Amino acid sequence: MTDFAVECDNIVRTFRVGEVRALDGVSLRVPKGQVFGLLGPNGSGKTTMVRILSTILKPNSGTAKVMGFDVVKDAESVRKTIGMAGQYATVDENLTGFENIVMIGRLTHLTKKVARRRANELLEQFGLTDAGNRSVKTYSGGMRRRLDLGASLVSQPPLLFLDEPTTGLDPQSRQDLWGVIEQLIEGGTTVLLTTQYLEEADRLASQLVVLDHGKIIAEGTPPELKAQLGTTVLALTFESLEDAQKGGDIVKSLSDKPIHTEGSTVELTVDSGPATAAEAIRRIDAATIKLKGLALREPSLDDVFLSLTGHTTEVGDVNLAASTSQVSKG
Amino acid sequence: MTTENYVSELRWTLSDIATIARRNILTLVRIPTSLVFAIIQPIMFVLLFRYVFSGSINIPAGTYVNYLIPGILVQTTIFGAVGTAIGLAEDLQRGLIERFRALPMARSAVLAGRTISDVLRNIMIVVVITGVGFAVGFRPHGGFFPYIEACLLMLLFAYCLSWGFAFIGLAAPNSETAQAMTFPLIFPLTFASSIFVAINNMPGWLQVFARNQPVSQAANAVRALMLGYPVGNSVWVTLLWAAGALILLAPLATRRYRQAA
Numbered sequence: 001m002t003d004f005a006v007e008c009d010n011i012v013r014t015f016r017v018g019e020v021r022a023l024d025g026v027s028l029r030v031p032k033g034q035v036f037g038l039l040g041p042n043g044s045g046k047t048t049m050v051r052i053l054s055t056i057l058k059p060n061s062g063t064a065k066v067m068g069f070d071v072v073k074d075a076e077s078v079r080k081t082i083g084m085a086g087q088y089a090t091v092d093e094n095l096t097g098f099e100n101i102v103m104i105g106r107l108t109h110l111t112k113k114v115a116r117r118r119a120n121e122l123l124e125q126f127g128l129t130d131a132g133n134r135s136v137k138t139y140s141g142g143m144r145r146r147l148d149l150g151a152s153l154v155s156q157p158p159l160l161f162l163d164e165p166t167t168g169l170d171p172q173s174r175q176d177l178w179g180v181i182e183q184l185i186e187g188g189t190t191v192l193l194t195t196q197y198l199e200e201a202d203r204l205a206s207q208l209v210v211l212d213h214g215k216i217i218a219e220g221t222p223p224e225l226k227a228q229l230g231t232t233v234l235a236l237t238f239e240s241l242e243d244a245q246k247g248g249d250i251v252k253s254l255s256d257k258p259i260h261t262e263g264s265t266v267e268l269t270v271d272s273g274p275a276t277a278a279e280a281i282r283r284i285d286a287a288t289i290k291l292k293g294l295a296l297r298e299p300s301l302d303d304v305f306l307s308l309t310g311h312t313t314e315v316g317d318v319n320l321a322a323s324t325s326q327v328s329k330g
Numbered sequence: 331m332t333t334e335n336y337v338s339e340l341r342w343t344l345s346d347i348a349t350i351a352r353r354n355i356l357t358l359v360r361i362p363t364s365l366v367f368a369i370i371q372p373i374m375f376v377l378l379f380r381y382v383f384s385g386s387i388n389i390p391a392g393t394y395v396n397y398l399i400p401g402i403l404v405q406t407t408i409f410g411a412v413g414t415a416i417g418l419a420e421d422l423q424r425g426l427i428e429r430f431r432a433l434p435m436a437r438s439a440v441l442a443g444r445t446i447s448d449v450l451r452n453i454m455i456v457v458v459i460t461g462v463g464f465a466v467g468f469r470p471h472g473g474f475f476p477y478i479e480a481c482l483l484m485l486l487f488a489y490c491l492s493w494g495f496a497f498i499g500l501a502a503p504n505s506e507t508a509q510a511m512t513f514p515l516i517f518p519l520t521f522a523s524s525i526f527v528a529i530n531n532m533p534g535w536l537q538v539f540a541r542n543q544p545v546s547q548a549a550n551a552v553r554a555l556m557l558g559y560p561v562g563n564s565v566w567v568t569l570l571w572a573a574g575a576l577i578l579l580a581p582l583a584t585r586r587y588r589q590a591a
Contacts, residue, residue: 079432090426092353092357099356135360
């Protein structure tokens with residue numbers, strides 16, 4: 001028996017007759033008993049990867065094994081060992097929460113009695129007991145995700161795919177769901193998590209690969225990925241966009257990594273924070289530009305992604321924008 | 331594989347089909363408006379043709395209401411297949427089918443469960459329309475058992491045809507398109523047929539199509555059985571069409587299901 005929950009080599013998958021290479025030679029080893037994160041922006045190939053591993057799609061080339069079973073040759077065995085909760089919260093709106101879980105349980109070939117017992121247990125575990133007999137139509141987004149997650153666990157699968165579990169949720173529901181997922185992890189379930197939220201990967205995953213345009217561009221633990229950058233991020237906020245541009249040009253040479261400008265804030269990743277900050281202030285002062293704020297902080301995974309790909313995880317994303325604005329204030 | 335394994339697999343396949351069919355029926359019951367409209371539409375057809383058009387339609391023999399109701403029953407059961415297309419398109423659109431495809435359930439269960447639950451819905455509509463028919467003067471003289479035979483025949487015919495609509499539902503990008511895609515198929519089949527009018531009154535070129543197409547055969551067979559006329563070959567021809575449709579369309583829909591994502 002293998003120690004890996006997922007082993008895949010050189011997976012290639014194209015769409016529209018080769019026009020789009022959704023996965024371009026991806027190899028993965030997901031160890032059992034941990035949360036493995038696939039991190040990447042929209043269109044990076046995360047969901048395609050999960051769909052291949054869950055036997056919904058076939059790869060064009062390459063091999064993939066899930067719990068030791070080949071996803072193409074032994075798809076039936078793979079389906080018996082996995083649970084899947086998707087970003088679209090694929091629960092049936094017209095059924096109640098209870099009926100949804102029982103249905104998935106029956107279709108995973110649990111007996112009626114066991115399916116019902118599991119449904120009650122899971123509704124309780126996910127705080128849905130009171131809503132269990134209500135039509136899913138009346139559920140909030142967060143409740144649907146919890147139900148979706150519950151349904152995917154009905155047969156107690158050793159491996160769970162979580163495809164962007166919190167995409168589109170409000171911050172509170174996201175925090176709640178993270179708590180729920182953390183409980184699962186403590187129970188020893190292996191989880192393959194895809195996310196475009198770096199904060200989510202940082203919080204939940206112990207091992208990460210970063211995908212961009214169907215290729216793995218980095219892998220490691222979240223601290224390792226952060227260490228690939230300098231140790232500190234220096235954020236300089238200027239009074240105007242124009243000043244930010246001028247200031248950026250002046251301080252650019254202080255870092256050997258690309259600088260990042262967001263509004264009137266310029267960010268550099270550097271090795272020696274205080275010394276670089278002092279030098280930056282001297283240069284900006286000499287150029288008679290006014291500095292509105294200055295902050296030193298540890299690099300986040302946002303910074304990792306930016307330095308690896310040259311673009312942020314998702315342009316215009318509310319949460320990213322929110323975290324960036326906090327940074328410039330701090 | 332051992333015999334025991336086959337038996338167990340068959341048992342789970344039937345269980346999967348029942349689970350999906352049950353879920354579809356629950357959905358139908360939970361949205362009463364869709365059920366009400368599924369019944370109101372054929373009632374409107376009955377009233378429209380019985381009272382508005384009947385005076386202008388010439389049929390060869392007997393009263394028009396007796397000619398009409400067997401036809402409307404056939405039309406209604408075929409229209410039921412539009413629901414098959416819409417239902418599958420919706421499941422696909424919502425990602426439910428994707429979820430089903432990652433489960434260790436029988437591959438055939440989603441389509442079989444869907445088409446079977448649609449037969450159950452059709453049975454209910456046939457009962458209601460028979461009642462409405464009697465209320466507006468329908469008096470079949472063929473006897474009880476031929477009437478049941480006629481109902482079984484049209485339900486079977488519609489069932490086999492519904493696999494083609496299942497294919498449409500899986501091929502359509504969304505449920506609205508699925509519905510729109512069924513119309514160019516269903517209108518010529520039901521209106522250029524012997525369902526509402528005698529084919530003899532149509533232009534010559536249309537008669538060729540209308541006389542030979544499967545829905546006319548089904549309507550003729552059902553009408554003959556219900557009214558106690560000689561059925562001729564119509565029952566056999568209808569059964570052949572049904573078998574042909576099933577043999578051709580079921581694999582087509584199943585193949586599409588395997589590919590659909």
